[in-house]
Amino acid sequence: MRLFDFSLKVNGFKIDEAKAALSKIQAKNDSDFQAYVEEQKKSIISYHLEHNSFYKTLGTSIKINDWNSVPIITKRNLQQPIEQRLSDGFTTKNVYLNKTSGSSGDPFIFAKDKWCHAMTWAEIMSRFAWYGIDFNSSRQARFYGIPLDKKGYYKERLKDWFSNRFRFSVFDLSDATFETALTKFKTDKFDFINGYTSPIVQFAKYLKQKDVILTSVCPTLKVCIVTSEMLFDDDKTLMETQFGVPVVNEYGASELDLIAFQNTNDEWQVNNETLYVEILDVNGNVLPLGKEGRIVITSLYNKAHPLIRYDVGDIGILSEKSTLRKPILKKLVGRTNDIAILPSGKKAAGLTFYYITKSVIENDGNVSEFVIEQLALDSFMIQFVSRTELSNVQKEIITAEMERYLEPGIKVNFERVPQLKRTKAGKLKQFISKL
Incomplete structure (x- = not known):
């Protein structure tokens, strides 16, 4: 039974239709793909100028055919009640609602309409499939946080059950906890590890200390996918050695989508199917490929809430090898608020x-x-x-x-x-x- 897809459908997310729509986008030739991106950019701006009073006040000088006239949205712009930022016809009851982690220092509540959120999951599933991972059948070892209040805790545990995953604590990184985790790997047929970089690195260090290669006790393991924190080369080497599988780097933002995902050629391939990603200088000008600047992203499908030319708060570089069809993130330098003076x-x-x-x-x-x-x-x-x-x-x-x-x-x-x-x-x- 496709439990993961079923759980999305029960919550109103049309995942089958989203997968089909994404497949059509991916099948386009280069010229049709370029036309698709331009059409989606204009469509999402036009929609919010017509249906979103919050965006109307920001976009008074927008000219539909001049992308450079579109203003940059920052997290500070979004720190006002969510009800004031939703488009006509959307309420907190009929959207996907969540809160950013606040790791940038500017947390805020965001919303996605249900089709946009379905497209997000279609994109994630498509990328994970590069490594033979199917969310409906692949068993996940999950290194994430979990709410400590009873309601939040059991809600996440229920989601874990539907998602065929087992969650390991990232709040206790003691040897005793890792010994328990190792025992679980010996008795459970995990297909992949997914979670925050730092606790997974600590688990790899524990395995090295114990002289254990994880695939020797869990031979079903295929890949380890890390996210949300920086992955350093020596940590990646350590994990690949101790886990016995490839380590893949994911870069995303909960309010947007999966932004970049390491492909099988070891390139950080940018999601240009549901997002439009730009690198800008301090004055908002688009920088040439290979130049370092602010990462600014447009969500091409979110009608509930405008995230158009949204400054995610990160600094990065697009590779000179990038094309519209296949942009490559050469380097993620860090967050804009992580600059030392x-x-x-x-x-x-x-x-x-x-x-x-x-x-x-x-x-x-x-x-x-x-x-x-x-x-x-x-x-x-x-x-x-x-x-x-x-x-x-x-x-x-x-x-x-x-x-x-x-x-x-x-x-x-x-x-x-x-x-x-x-x-x-x-x-x-x-x-x-x-x-």
Whole structure:
């Protein structure tokens, strides 16, 4: 029985029709595909200018045939009651309603009409199928957060049952918890792992410590798909070694859709079927391929709520090899609010610090996780979880490396903690600026 599809249909999402519509889009030749994208862009703008009072106030200067006249929407624009942002005929009762995680610092409630949400799931299923995953039959080992209140907890457990998945805790990353997880893999026929990057990395480290290759105890495992947090090359290598399967990187936003998904050629292929993705400079101009800028996305199907030229808060680069038919995300640099400002006025992506520190701090396996906070222009705090305290020599090396790569005069403090603070959803934010 196709339980996953059935659960979508019960909730009013026409998944069979959405899959058929997506297949037709994917079958278009290049010229027809270009015409389709342009038609959808104009159609979604026209719809919201006619049916959405919130968007009418934003788009007073829009010229339908001039895409550059379409304003950029930021998360701050959307931080007002959802009822004021819904299109005519839509209410909180007849849409898919959810809330962003707030990892960008600007959480808000969003809505999708049911057809848009069905198209989102059709897109996700299409991408996962590249690796032989069928949501109706493939068993999922899920590393995600879960609400702790009774109603929310059992609601998620019910969804897990319909989705043929078992959920592992991301709030307790102790050896005892991972031992329980390993036992579950020995007794359950999982087809794939899916979830937040950081807890899955910790599970891989545990397996290395135990000298266990996961496919030796769970031979049905095909692939591991990570999302929501940065995936570093050495972590990917570790996971592929300890799991015995490919590790695939997913990039998405709950208010939009799956944005990019690593294809079988190890390219981060952008979703250009239900979304239109642009890279813009600070002034809103489209940048050439290969140039770093703001990721701005248009949802081509969401009639309930306008997400048109929406700044997701991330910085990225589209590859020079990109085409309209097959855009490739060359690099996801980080979030716009993850930029560190140094005493000299120089700016650096927060992940720069993470890369520098990671190369030193984890080389002996003592430190399992860490995060970096910028407290002042010249002051940084590294919080870490470890078996033993870092030596003064190690701390001096890390500080010296940060000064060498960035600039002299940086102060670095260290705090060993029993566990790192995660969001309510279970995500780990690896760099935080307190400025």
